[in-house]
Amino acid sequence: MIKIKRPQDLARLRRLALAAQGLLQAQPYGRGLAGARKAINQLGYVQIDTISVVERAHHHVIHSRVPAFKPAMTNQMLLDGDIFEYWAHAAAFLPIADFRFSLPYKHAIKSGQTHWYKTRDKKLMGELLARIRSDGPIRSRDVETNTSKRAGWWDWKPAKKALEQMYMEGDLMVSDREGFQKTYDLTERVLPSQVNLQMPSMEEFAAHIVEQQLRCHGIVSLKGLTYLRRSTDLRKTVKALVNERLAQRTLEQVQVDSGEVFILETGALERRLPRVNSRMLILSPFDNSVIQRERLKTLFQYDYQIECYVPAAKRRYGYFCLPLLYRDEFVGRVDCKAHRKSSHLEIKSLHLEPHSFDEDVVLMAFVEAITIFSLFQKCDSVSLTNANPKRLTQRLQRALKPLG
Template sequence: MSVESISEADARKLVLISQGLHRSNPFGTSLKATLDVIARLSYVQIDTISVVERAHHHCVWNRQNNYHKTHLDTLMQQKQVFEYWSHAAAYLPMSDYRFSLPRKHAIASGEKHWHVKDKKLSKIILQRIEQDGPLQAKDFEREDTAKNTGWWDWKPAKKALEQLFMEGELMVLKRQGFQKFYELTERVVPTGIDTSIPTETEFYDYLIMRFLAAQGLGSAEDIAYLRKGLKAKISRRCEQLLEDKQLLKLACLGQQYYALPQSLHLLKQRMGRKQVRFLSPFDNLLIQRKRLKQLFDFDYQIECYVPEPKRQYGYFSLPILWGSVFVGRMDAKINRASGVLFIRHLQLETKDIAGLLTDLLPSLQTFLRFNQGTKICLEKISVPEQVQSPLENFLRQQIESIQIS
């Protein structure tokens, strides 16, 4: 099979077009556009960290400028998306429901483990939800002389609920205050949704085609990301699809990648106006750090899990994408009470500071509004030494307070 070479610039362009990050509002501006974003990406990771807007909202907003946080709740109510596990907890298109079944069946059978199953407790939980309707974990608390809260210990019940969720007996009907309401699966899955278990080949094709549609190009290792034991099987299936001309192979920067046949046609599209985007650390573009380094020459690590003395950029640094190039990172935190967006550390990694600032400042204001803030406080900025002084003078006129490192 022939291998077509593409440039680094074209590889990046293909990825960004596939990710919907090549121009403003490529999916449109309606509620359906939000569903289209999730369908294109195949999942959006659910984030518990809220120093700025949570990742599931942040990822969609970067691809749909008028996105509103109620959109995901509405799509859940309409049963057009559902919660389950991708490489992490995620919103997925309901149309892909059947492809969640292999993991569910593996956990239910004991082939894969989540929590140790308490059969007696699980039976009681299912009976109560069947009788009372959707319930939260707090509805299963114990009432006794030691604890005036419910009727059994919360932690075992929470584990049992999550086990039943991962097995597929329960689904999340909705969230309220970020707390899950669990419901019987048969009451959540809409009529007409295919609930048949995919064959191995169907499942591998789903993983391959979904990944390449969302990411533009990828290796078998990329496609099998965090799916233990699947890399060799994915690789074999990719080669079969290659022989059947359902895939093609591209070479870039000394690496070979699989891609969909229509990929080269995507490269005929024009990129939109160059703009700055502050990406969530859990954005679909970023989640595979090795791939990010290979294709974008950007070495990134989220540091919220790193001990504070060892952090280089900050607790929750957001990668800064300018056009098709990563040019820095911004550690930010919104104070929701005061409306101040604190930029703890802005690290800019380009010599074209003047050009970057032209696009960066409007994007900062847009990001501020997305986080429902009213003003920005920049505490520290790191830039190449030769532009430090003029940058400080410029920023003092634009931002309320600043301390230059």
């Protein structure tokens, strides 16, 4: 096992992680729709989230990696059969090539080994399935029931719950989206003909996870490989496979000062890494690179928490603070809100943490990043309320004035 002691060795680990995530180069996957396809194939999934304070997470993640990406391209990939919608560790868009690896979870739900909803209305499910088979795709809002509308996702109408249950079991797929309005259709009518439908063995599933995670993260922990996957058998099989590959010396381990052990391909530390781009990226709280918070803290010494679920009085940085990545370090966070009616991006607060970079350069990088970000939000003006350190507030307000 390699012990990571020197700062330059930890920096190499960070570079490996960021390069695998497509965050070091300006356009690692190309541009536009073609680049978006390659990005999702590399990342393995893009999380779908409903929060709309700024552009939604599934668009934001791709935008951070693909120049000329437009939000409409996500649904275009869905319509073209390049991606499909299902559950990863959360609702997500996934590469269509990985479809067969969604089958074990679907089977577990359908067979009752695990539950999506505790009770299923099988009669209603059968009626809806027959209607879709005869009449074509259906949107959940097209289904009329006598149930009064109540607030909260736990009070979804019975018909919507039935559609969602059949989607999770695999009988239905999302064939189209209009915002967060899903259109459901029979799986056999949605899937491209070339898709592999063979149920993977546990060993095949474990190999897929190990290879995918090494590809998209560069370095992984044993815990991170099965992040939020609850299958004990899968975890045991993944662990056995990792131990086998360590014994074969196709994988090796490194240990950082905290004691955390990471796994990577043998020789990865010696590879030539992409040069660091002197730019700042404003990332989504649900970005693949930051979603495993413990890993983020261990590798980057960046303690991050999304605070929209924290009571307002206890928030430190804001409702929806976004991580700031400069070169190969996380240097702060920014709390923004896009006011779409007035096309205005409000920066409620910017927090810069101690770093070793030239302050002027970092501030210039932030102004450039927020300019690009505001265009992505379709905002033509920007304002800043507060910055930390406070001495930077007026300076940044002046720098942002041309955007206001």
